[in-house]
Amino acid sequence: MSPESMAAVIAARYPDVLVARAETTVVVDREELLEALAWLRDEPTLALGFLSSITATHWPDRDPAFWIDYELRSMTLHHRLRLKVGCTEEDPTVPSATTLFATANWLERETFDFYGVVFVGHPDLTRILLPAGWDGYPLRKDEPLGGVPTWFHGTTMPPVDERGMA
């Protein structure tokens, strides 16, 4: 299905649809996220049953501050759709998609690990790439690059960019 005709089908139900660079993006409210994902997956003319990726972007001075991005793919009809849902810095929570897509488990853990977005209803929302005791969410825009001490059992080393400075 072409991006334009896909946008027309979706707009009948979720009006906030955009086509740019031959990619379709639909923005839905946080409350209707699971319903929208389930409908896109089960609607036979769309058949977006494969969840490729979940990630987030952080915009500290904007509202909403977080955009959670879901990349859907149809294995039978060979088209794609991007679904986005926003949430604020004060309440960075979205419902977990793990009940609809098993693959969401690690993808949501990674997004939580990097951005601190809490996926409500996730069975095991723990850090995945960073150590369990890590402080902060490194891909947020207000987290600096570097300046992280190196840990060993029982001791720490100063950050790489500060070593050798008396």
Next chain:
Amino acid sequence: MSDTGQRMPGAPFDPAGDVAGSFRDPVSGDFRQETMIINMGPQHPSTHGVLRLLLELDGETVIRCKPVIGYLHTGIEKNTEYRTWLQGITYVTRADYVAPFSNELAYCLGVERLLGIEAPERATLIRVLVCELNRITSHLVGLATTGLEMGAVSVMLYGLREREMIMDIFEGLTGLRMNHAYIRIGGVVMDLPEDGPHKIRDLIDILPSRIDEYETLLNDNPIWRERHEGVAVLSAQRCLQLGVTGPVLRAAGSTADLRKDMPYCGYETFDFDVPTRTEGDAYARYRVRIDEMRESLKIVEQALDRLMAAPGPVMIEDPKIGWQARLSVGPDGIGNDPAYLAHIMEESMEALIHHFKMVTQGVDVPAGEVYSCVEAPRGELGMYLVSDGGHRPYRVKIRDPSFVNLQALPDVIEGYLVADIIAAVSSLDPVMGGVDR
């Protein structure tokens, strides 16, 4: 330590955390006494990289498995936000280091779509050529390490021997054996070297008989079959639920392949098949990878024929982007071309100013977002790129197939024997650089 991984206020810092927490009895909070919890990895010769598996065992049977990853996390995604769009290539190429060209291609196709430009035809052909050669090296590494982990050291030696032929081609082309940064925004850095086509023809002559040799050695080898048949079975339906793509999915009967389903780089004009099997076990994955090497070789041959027939530029004209084609291969990789260096340093002050500005700042990319995906050797490799209109990426997310495919591991080994873990991990063939990024 809470179960969400968040540090409680005032709690002492504990880098390891309670990673085995999910193995505790939900009521009493204790571990079960009749089973054993052991650690496999992260430094283990058979875990295919720096992968740590927490296993709960009842005798030889795996009751529960929890992969613990992140030991190779290098913050590639964060780092790209502090570099120019062009410098981003040198970061993303290091994610899945066994298939670096796929990373570069997905990233560059995405940036090109944001910029609204398209690489010249010859550059696209060279991209297809290197990516398919890279698919062969990647599957050879997969085969070689599987052999090593199964105790079939000769398979490891054969696999790496043939890989070395292709690494020679890559080294002649890009100056490096890996982390090439050869595919650039707007094209590729430079054309094939003079002896390139000759070396590739040699490979096309030799490799099919070598692949025959692997098949003679392994296809009906009783030990190989015993270790792989019926092991780590995943149905196509379960693969799709878990997001598993690539040879693992095609070994379960699906024909999903982005090169056919959503063609990019003109793949629809090449004549090749998508090998599939129906068993969905480790042996089927081995057979699919072997067949894919033959198909890739077919594409390489067609791309090379077309390259010989169609000379032309390998980089777009726009001097703000096209200056990258004025680099050359030196003894330590791609670097400044002496003639170009003489031009900017000795002849033209304006050229020097332009060079300085283009290298330090690069191009401004219009605000927007794209998801650009290619069929990497391990499955769907996606790059979600967001620009806020500046000369640096706002966000680069790498959807690496190794990361998503590894999620299927507990599914395929819980209830099976410890010895099957080795075959299961190596048949999923994760590259930890891609998993941890």
